[in-house]
Amino acid sequence: MPHKSPSVFATLLGYAPGGVAAYSSDYDTASDIEYPKRSAFRSYLDGIYMGYKWQCVEFARRWMYINRGTIFDDVAMAYEIFDLRSVRNIANNSRLPLQAFCNGSKNLPQPGSLLIWEQGGEFAETGHVAIITEVFPDKLRIAEQNLDHQIWPEGRSFSRELPATTTEEGEYWLKCSFNDATILGWMTQTEDDRDAEPSPESNKQLFNLISRRAKVQVKTQKSWLNVANEDEAAYVQAMHGHKLSAVTADQYRYYVLSETAHYALQRAANELHGLFMHATDYVLENPSLLNKFNLPASILPKIRQSWDNRLNELITSRFDFAMTPQGLKVYEYNCDSASCYMESAKIQGKWARHYGVHEGQDSGKDLFNHLVNAWRKSQAKGRVHILHDNDPEEKYHALFIQQTLKSADIESTLICGISSLRWDSLGNILDAQGQVIHWVWKTWSWETALDQIRIQSEADEAVADKYRPLWQRGQAPRLADVLLHKNIMIFEPLWTLIPSNKAILPVLWSLFPNHPLLLHSDFVLNAELQASGYVSKPIVGRCGANIQMVDDSDTVLEETGGQFAAQEQIYQALFPLPLVDGYYVQVCAFTAAGKYAGSCLRVDSSMIISKDSDCMALRFVNDEHLINQ
Known part of the structure; x- marks a missing residue:
């Protein structure tokens, strides 16, 4: 037939x-x-x-x-x-x-x-x-x-x-x-659970983070990162030594999670990526919601164009989770200028080998290869210029990304700052060698460029309606001119401004109320949030700045300062990080091309994870191994 x-x-x-x-x-x-x-x-x-x-x-x-x-x-x-x-x-x-x-x-x-x-x-x-x-x-x-x-x-x-x-x-x-x-x-859909499969998350004990210590050995006093590799040399310089943790007393410490918890992280990251993408589309279709994101009106058409043309061009991003026996909850989605990739994909694995930790599996062992595959799937066909600031952490992060590009057979050029860039007579932006820039990966957040546009808009009312680059032949462009140039494609794309903005969190809750991975969030401090305790966050903030945690009796548990105090706030239900062996521990899940790619830990003595919070090694171990201990 x-x-x-x-x-x-x-x-x-x-x-x-x-x-x-x-x-x-x-x-x-x-x-x-x-x-x-x-x-x-x-x-x-x-x-x-x-x-x-x-x-x-x-x-x-x-x-x-x-x-x-x-x-x-x-x-x-x-x-x-x-x-x-x-x-x-x-x-x-x-x-x-x-x-x-x-x-x-x-x-x-x-x-x-x-x-x-x-x-x-x-x-x-x-x-x-x-x-x-x-x-x-x-x-x-x-x-x-x-x-x-x-x-x-x-x-x-x-x-x-x-x-x-x-x-x-x-x-x-x-x-x-x-x-x-x-x-x-x-x-x-039934109450009858005879012969039913148990939930993968039914044993709450499997969601406990457990602190471990490697055995102290003579060899552990030796150097263990290869400083002949540029990224590792930059990392050693930034950390002032061969170490994963910045705290001397914690050099031997690591944490373990069950394989069930690992699977839950994978599933949660994949599902949440879809939810955040749906919410992004919903926001872009609803001007009243989009107004809550405090974005310059002049770039809104560019954001919509970026979403329509480059939805599938996300290289990588990071979810921040609280994982406890009471549930797995996402705090936010860092789609733009996330960090800790090198620590997860490279450093924690080398740390484990040096300190003789063979328990379970390295939580970031596949991240490098996933990033390489994401680059191969991307539309970057020519040289990628990697732009980073004069910051030690950004330098090793940029060098690490350069290695993923090299493995994907994509040429790249590292540029510290943008003062070496120049406009040409045709309106192109050139690097110091005179090459036209077409593809850019950056460590700067998009918001840094938007601040330049806001200042320009205040000085020139015409800019408020339509962004125009300050093109002057032979002169250095601004960051905004580079990132918003019509002939330059940026990773991560401009549309990542939407899911990275905390204003997306109340939108998600309104679209998927009571979703088990989400925390109740709102643009206003309502009675339900006050009764449960809440966290106030600036809609545009980074590194844990300007966050306040308040319990159900209106007592401030923790708060941080920063440069985002003038931003509008959102309010999210209080769901504290677990306190494990003296540290509050946050589990991070990375994505590559929108799919789960690996995990790492951030820890702090404070309840709020910040730029200075430490990274520690995370290992995924067999369920029975944990239960039988």
Whole structure:
């Protein structure tokens, strides 16, 4: 039988029970006119985000919303749904239990259950999800999107059937239609947890951070970083020695987390990246919200253009988490000019080898390779100019990134400051060797450039409506002129100003209320936040500056000074970092190209992590190893 051509994107394929339409998601045939930018592919129903048109996850969430009034949390990949354990009741924002049953379970699937495939084969990287519509002893029927893009036969309310076998013991086994794909099982919203899979996070003990100390040996007094490598030499100079911790007494200290906690970090980072991207799109589509981000009006068109053209060009970013037995909560997303990459990807691994720490695995062992792959996937085709300030930490950070570029076969030039740059007669910006700059990676935050624009806007009202570079041949450009030049592509892109701004946190909470990874956040200090305790943060702030922590009795627990006191504030529910062996410990998760890439720790005797907070080694160890100790 000849293979049928897929139906054109958005073609109606059929209707599942409840009158829920399924559409073709053959993206190759999507109209550039109807879908001119990525945001046009976002699917909403009653103002609630369902997913991307017309993917399998979008269909499953839309079916549940229409038929049950519930939706499951947003996920990066379909197979990750199998790890969820609750759905949200839209009517009252309450949580209802969602049980997972492996293929072969005695707890049979029901109409309305979610059928989940593992990643791999036909569903490489993503997995797949379908809605179960009918269940029989020898088969079941499902409805889905994003498979073969074929119109369903007339009068049929399902896309296909899967063979099933019911054993004498009552086990229900499904056969996959594809030899290279695996059915994980089904998920049912029910209180009945007989034969259900436990939550990956059910053992709260596995989320305890544990402090360890390496054994003191004679060799540990020796130098252990290779100063013949420029990045390591710069690191040794900045730290005044061969050490990971700045505190002499802590040279032998490290922390461990379970493999379950590691998996939770991976899943959380991947899921949260998607949530922050959705919130960014929502903000850019709502001018009243965008106004709360205190961005110069003159660059808003450039931000929107950056989002439309360069959404997938994020090289790396960092989530900051509090991990405790009471839950895993994200504080913020550093999409722009994050730090600690070298400490995580290189230094802590060398520290462990030198000090003879072989317990578990280095939490940053894969970060370097993930960054290399992110560069290979990027659109940077020519020489990348790495701009950094005259700061010891920025220098070794820049040199480390240069190594990732070199491994990706991308040429680069390191530039300290911008005084050596010049305008040419055509309006290009040249480096000291006369090369035109086209690609830039920077350690400076975008906000540094925006401050220059704000000053220029105050002096010239015309600039307030449209940014104009101060172009003068032979003269040095300003940082803003470089970063906002129309012919220069910057990593990280301009749109990262939105998810890096703390104003995104109340937006996230409004879009995904009571999400288990989020903390209640608001633009105003409401009664609920006062009752729980809260943290006030400047919407644009860095390195823990100008933060105040207040408990439920209105007592200030901790506060920091800084240069962001004039900024508008947001308020976030108080969820303190765990205090472990004398230090408050923050777990950081890095992403590369939007996916989890590695982890590190920041520690401080203060409850607030700042620029001067220490890094310590983090190891992921086997669950049983921790439990049996």
